[in-house]
Amino acid sequence: MELKSYRATTMHEALAMVRHDLGPDAAVLHTREVQSRWFFGLVNGPRQIEVTASCGVNVPSRLPARNTYEEERGSDDKVVLRHDGPHALSPAPSRPQPELHGAMQNQLTELQTMVQELCRRSDAPCHDLPEELFQLFTDLLDSDLSEELAREMVERVRTKTKGLHLDDLLMVKARLARMIESEVRVSGPIQITPGRCRLVALVGPTGVGKTTTIAKLAANYHLKEKHRVGLITVDTYRIAAVEQLRTYADIIDLPMQVVSTPREMREAVGRMENLDMILLDTAGRSPKDEVRIQELRAFLTEADADEVHLVLSSVASARVLEQTAERFAAVGTTSLILTKLDEATGLGNILPLVRTSRLPLSYLTNGQNVPDDIEVAESMRVARLILGMEG
Numbered sequence: 001m002e003l004k005s006y007r008a009t010t011m012h013e014a015l016a017m018v019r020h021d022l023g024p025d026a027a028v029l030h031t032r033e034v035q036s037r038w039f040f041g042l043v044n045g046p047r048q049i050e051v052t053a054s055c056g057v058n059v060p061s062r063l064p065a066r067n068t069y070e071e072e073r074g075s076d077d078k079v080v081l082r083h084d085g086p087h088a089l090s091p092a093p094s095r096p097q098p099e100l101h102g103a104m105q106n107q108l109t110e111l112q113t114m115v116q117e118l119c120r121r122s123d124a125p126c127h128d129l130p131e132e133l134f135q136l137f138t139d140l141l142d143s144d145l146s147e148e149l150a151r152e153m154v155e156r157v158r159t160k161t162k163g164l165h166l167d168d169l170l171m172v173k174a175r176l177a178r179m180i181e182s183e184v185r186v187s188g189p190i191q192i193t194p195g196r197c198r199l200v201a202l203v204g205p206t207g208v209g210k211t212t213t214i215a216k217l218a219a220n221y222h223l224k225e226k227h228r229v230g231l232i233t234v235d236t237y238r239i240a241a242v243e244q245l246r247t248y249a250d251i252i253d254l255p256m257q258v259v260s261t262p263r264e265m266r267e268a269v270g271r272m273e274n275l276d277m278i279l280l281d282t283a284g285r286s287p288k289d290e291v292r293i294q295e296l297r298a299f300l301t302e303a304d305a306d307e308v309h310l311v312l313s314s315v316a317s318a319r320v321l322e323q324t325a326e327r328f329a330a331v332g333t334t335s336l337i338l339t340k341l342d343e344a345t346g347l348g349n350i351l352p353l354v355r356t357s358r359l360p361l362s363y364l365t366n367g368q369n370v371p372d373d374i375e376v377a378e379s380m381r382v383a384r385l386i387l388g389m390e391g
Ligand SMILES: Nc1nc2c(ncn2[C@@H]2O[C@H](COP(=O)(O)OP(=O)(O)OP(=O)(O)O)[C@@H](O)[C@H]2O)c(=O)[nH]1
Pocket: 205, 206, 207, 208, 209, 210, 211, 212, 213, 235, 238, 241, 282, 283, 284, 285, 339, 340, 341, 342, 343, 365, 366, 367, 368, 373
């Protein structure tokens, strides 16, 4: 059996090298942090991650696995795990036969002991993660969590589960999901109060799905819940933007008004104040365009909006999401809508935003279909999406 070692500055890069060189079936046997040396070993270089892997060992790969477990909550609020089929390793062309499994496990354990011994001989610190935590770590990286955040999450689980035997990755993930759940604030759906018109505006960068989300909300509140809904758009910048909303208004059979100046806004709202809800569509704004953001603010001030939902695409990077939320705070945002969940490869990128934002999450959208592809955001669902436990 051939063992190969790969070094890179991040775990992500090292795993990519393993995949590239040995293929997706490669088994990662060990990982550690090493000190690189420059100039014939005289000078310390940057610290690196070393991954030892082999494609000649027929054991379940420590590269991220997908699973078919389902988590349920028992009445005593304990997490119960149900196994609905074979534990699908990703990919799993050949599962070891049960009789071979013991022998291979011994071989793997021996191998790990050897590599750990080698680690101890060098003065580099060793990463001694148990199997489940290691796999959690690589899964988190695969879910688009930054390496730093993945480490933090693994350490939190490790601390919380000290002394407990961790023998099931899904149990470990379920615990982490409960931790993340407590950090995800949600607002619940828009509440309609009888006899009072609720004005809800959607704002955000260009093309994130504001108009489509307005159509989904309007159709659900009007067609399914039978509320009286009106639409106003201030998007007179983009050609066809008005027509896009008008098409939805015609199909759903809703009154609609177009507003071009902040002054017209008050009159338009006045004409619809006998309705249960007004949904206000706005033009997409670059978060970097301070002038346009201030202009948007002037419209919203005239509208006296009850709720201002910031719409963000979940495909954006963690940094962009946080920066955009910061910039749009100037218009008085009150909650967050995350769109295009169906397009995201992983949702770890939304974790920094949902943890640090002062805004609760209101809705999630996961497709282009009006009115179906929208759901009210729930903390546990968001936590599980972040951990790649649900699609
Ligand atoms: N895959 C996917 N596409 C979506 C989703 N929501 C909206 N879209 C698509 O994204 C594109 C832009 O949607 P719009 O609703 O026009 O976006 P917008 O934010 O109003 O755009 P501007 O008004 O130009 O700023 C359209 O093709 C939508 O069908 C979603 O949840 N998933």
